[in-house]
Amino acid sequence: MRTLRAPLCLALLALLALPLPVPAQKYPEKSIRLVVAFPTGAPYLLALLMSEKLRDSLGQPVVPDFRAGAGGTIASELVAKAPSDGYTLLLTSATIVISPSLYPKLGYDPFRDFAPITQIATVPNVLIVHPSVPAKTLNELVKLAKAHPGKLNFGSGGLGSGSQLGSELFKTLTRINIVHVPYKGAALALQAMLGGEVDMVTSTVPATIPLVNAGKIRALAVMAPKRVAALPQVPTTAEAGMPELVVITWYGLFAPAGVKPEIIERLNAEVVKLMNAPETRSRLAQVELDAATSTPPEFAKFVRAESDKWARVIRDANIRVQQ
Known part of the structure; x- marks a missing residue:
């Protein structure tokens, strides 16, 4: 019997010596910095809306940090270099994918350095x-x-x-x-x-x-697939036989590349819920903004298509901007 007890005790001691599993950290545990590429207009209003409403759903403050300049590239470069912990986010527009075709020496790559979360709104x-x-x-x-x-x-x-x-x-x-x-x-x-x-x-x-x-x-x-309520008498480009002539200003939310998928999914779920709320849609409609949301993969596909589209336009028009 003793010969059996000794190995059993040693095995139990070895198990006790193993490190206990660390509980998964609850996200978020501190305030979230929302870097905003433009300080006026729709981005300003969207940043205030997100700051106001996401605090309740996430349980932590969402603090807007307006970093204007250089067509949104200052904000994008800042977030591209931020830690991949989900506590620094970027609210920007299509400039995030247009700028690389205009400025070859940018300090970020829109596909390598960012994780798309969701589209937010369009006009x-x-x-x-x-x-x-x-x-x-x-x-x-x-x-x-x-x-x-x-x-x-x-x-x-x-x-x-x-x-x-x-x-x-x-x-x-x-x-x-x-x-x-x-x-x-x-x-x-x-x-x-x-x-x-x-x-x-x-x-x-x-x-x-x-x-x-x-x-x-x-x-x-x-220049959109459907007419707008504020200008009901104005036809769309598609009605004029030009369905490819679509020019929609959009705004979206990004995180630095490398943020954990579960954090991206949590942020996506909360922002999508906020933007699809009747109260939000009503507030946006007052300033002619349309709520527009997507899953992270859908948004990534959309961003790639936008990049390709405007890169062709810039190339065909031979647009060159001094950096």
């Missing part, structure tokens, strides 16, 4: 013209431009801006010759149109609604 763009332009429809504008190559021009918020890329896509798809006139910001491009300096502009719907309703500009087409 469609609209192609507008000055009232002096005789075209009343998108197809009439194309015919006018082809009849007078190089005579019509379009304003934008600057080289590589979303407003330029939207108009360049229109130019490429229709094979028209129109001249680019860059300004230092989308607001200045709109002002230039109001003053008759430029013939057309691609702009977000919210920025154009009061001007269209006042008759100061003419909206020819919503």
Whole structure:
């Protein structure tokens, strides 16, 4: 009997000496830093909304950190270098995938350095013209431009801006010759149109609604698959026979690459629940924003498609921006 007890005791002692399994850490255990690439407009409103609502669902503060500059690249580079622990997130727009085609020496790679969490919201763009332009429809504008190559021009918020890329896509798809006139910001491009300096502009719907309703500009087409409630009389580009002419400004949430999948899933679940809540949708609708959510794989696929799309536009238009 003793000969059996000795080995048994030794085995028990060996088991007791093994390290106990460490309980999985509960996420989050501290405040989350939400780096926001733009300090005004939709990103600002979305950051405040997430800060207000996610605190309750996550049980920790979500603190916005507005890091504007260089077309969103400052914020992206900061988050790309942050620890992969889920406590630093990035709220940005399509600039995260557009900038690499404009600035070859960026300090981040949008696919290597980030983990997509979910799309958050979208806002469609609209192609507008000055009232002096005789075209009343998108197809009439194309015919006018082809009849007078190089005579019509379009304003934008600057080289590589979303407003330029939207108009360049229109130019490429229709094979028209129109001249680019860059300004230092989308607001200045709109002002230039109001003053008759430029013939057309691609702009977000919210920025154009009061001007269209006042008759100061003419909206020819919503650059999205469906019409918008705020401009019900304006047809879509698809209705004009140009379904590929889609220009939608989008906002999304990213984490640094390497964040644990369970953390990504938790963040995705909470943000999707927030954005799909009736109260959230109502608040966003007041500023012409549409809630738009996705799974991490869906968002990753969307981001890749956006990167490919705008890289082609930038290459075809030979857009070069000094870094």
